[in-house]
Amino acid sequence: MSSYDVLDRLRGALETRLLTLGDAGFQEASSLVFTGDARTPIAVARPRDEGEVAAVVTIAAESGTPLGVRGGGHAYARHAVVDGGILLDLRGLSSVHIDPAERIGVAGGGATAGAYTTTAGEHGLATGFGDTPTVGIAGLALGGGIGHLSRRDGLTIDNLLGATVVLADGRVAETSEAEEPELFWALRGGGGNFGVVTSLRLRLHETPVVTGGLLVFEPRGATAAALIRATQEADETVSAMVNVMKAPPLPFLPADRHGTAIVMALVCHSGRPEDAATALAPFRAAGTLLADLVAEQPYPAMFQTGPDLPPNRVAMRTGFADAFDGDRADLAVALVGESPTPFAAVNLRPMGGAIARVPDAATAFAHRSRALMATVGALHPDPVVAAAGAEWADRASTALEVGGAGYVNFMSTTGETAVRAAYPEATLRRLAEAKALYDPANVFSSNVNIEPAGVAAGR
Ligand SMILES: Cc1cc2nc3c(=O)[nH]c(=O)nc-3n(C[C@H](O)[C@H](O)[C@H](O)COP(=O)(O)OP(=O)(O)OC[C@H]3O[C@@H](n4cnc5c(N)ncnc54)[C@H](O)[C@@H]3O)c2cc1C
Structure with missing residues (x-):
């Protein structure tokens, strides 16, 4: 499929929420917190719900177009922008809902730590993230999440109760300790390797x-x-x-x-x-x-x-x-x-x-x-x-x-050395098995990348 066909399909799915080179706002939408080597995506896709996220993932997977995912845009390695790829910008999914009675916070896949913390703070409640308000909750949580409350309440992932994830084949999965538990295990530290998280459910703690x-x-x-x-x-x-x-x-x-x-x-x-x-x-x-x-x-x-x-x-x-x-x-x-x-x-x-x-x-x-x-x-x-x-x-x-x-x-670097530093041997083996199950074609590869088990073994 040519890049023109890819853009046509994306435009059909997203209408004006697709930006391409030359569109007003394209430059801003494809910039991240850090700069570095020149990379230009073919398009910035700005979905407003998980159906549109699924459409973008499906088009990327079927056309073999590289995909980068942006939440808060803070990754040191600038994973979200792939030269010649699609930048999936989740900032339109930034809702935050706090349930003070149940002590559960629900954050969209593009919500920031600061927005959530301010809303939760109105109820004297908090979930621990890092130290910076503009960091994306999903990006932080998928790697672990260490911050002001971690010695008291654990890492952010220790307070993750569940998540909604768009998988590589466009399916939408609910995951928690009870549902798709292997996916839930892999998400908590495995980074963006397993899908696009459109919503996270998090435990809140009294922190007035x-x-x-x-x-x-x-x-x-x-x-x-x-x-x-x-x-x-x-x-x-x-x-x-x-x-x-x-x-x-x-x-x-x-x-x-x-x-x-x-x-x-x-x-x-x-x-x-x-x-x-x-x-x-x-x-x-x-x-x-x-x-x-x-x-x-x-x-x-x-x-x-x-x-x-x-x-x-x-x-x-x-x-x-x-x-x-x-x-x-x-x-x-x-x-x-x-x-x-x-x-x-x-x-x-x-x-x-x-x-x-x-x-x-x-x-x-x-x-x-x-x-x-x-x-x-x-x-x-x-x-x-x-x-x-x-x-x-x-x-x-x-x-x-x-x-x-x-x-x-x-990490500001990627590749084999990075992945081996991030994950001890046994963890990496289990992550590779989960990757083979949930993303066998490695659609989510712009990250500290875990290769699907069969691929890693076949090399
Ligand atoms: C100034 C600064 C302060 C920081 N402080 C801390 C700290 O105190 N504690 C800490 O633990 N970390 C901290 N970090 C690191 C931070 O957790 C990571 O950089 C994290 O990846 C940023 O997430 P993001 O969404 O902002 O970045 P992005 O660049 O948007 O995302 C990074 C990657 O995460 C994945 N990702 C993001 N959102 C999703 C999603 N919804 N679904 C699937 N994959 C997704 C993608 O692979 C994406 O490319 C800090 C970083 C900076 C720059």
């Missing part, structure tokens, strides 16, 4: 207020280590993301600090407000404070949008660590100081708590016993500077020994 925000310190390895230790020793209502990073131009930091190394923690205490000061005291004592923005606030206020940045090229190296202290923590400070990009960070997220209580085999995210998630990232809009940033990220993650296994949602 939290005490949280940023703590910024002088750049000392011992401070980063103390913050990590404080999180691990705190009860599960406390989480922290600890960054050794170059200071962004934040208004509450003196101008001469911008672009220099700092240690910054984003902490969140979601227990009883009267316990917060004691629980957070070890964090405030972790080093020499430059800024303390921690305050009691409604949970949705933790989801602040950052400054509007030009589209950046990004290099993310993801891994896990079982300890991060002593020489290693000092080395992180030194490495960040040497980075060629004004934004460079070593991000450390203590796990444990409710994350670790779920057995590895229960979902396709199988790194639950690791103490820390560790990510090294650099970004810059200029290709030459960004390439130097990518080299730095490689060097830093090797020196800090945080490579090997990694979190699929923090």
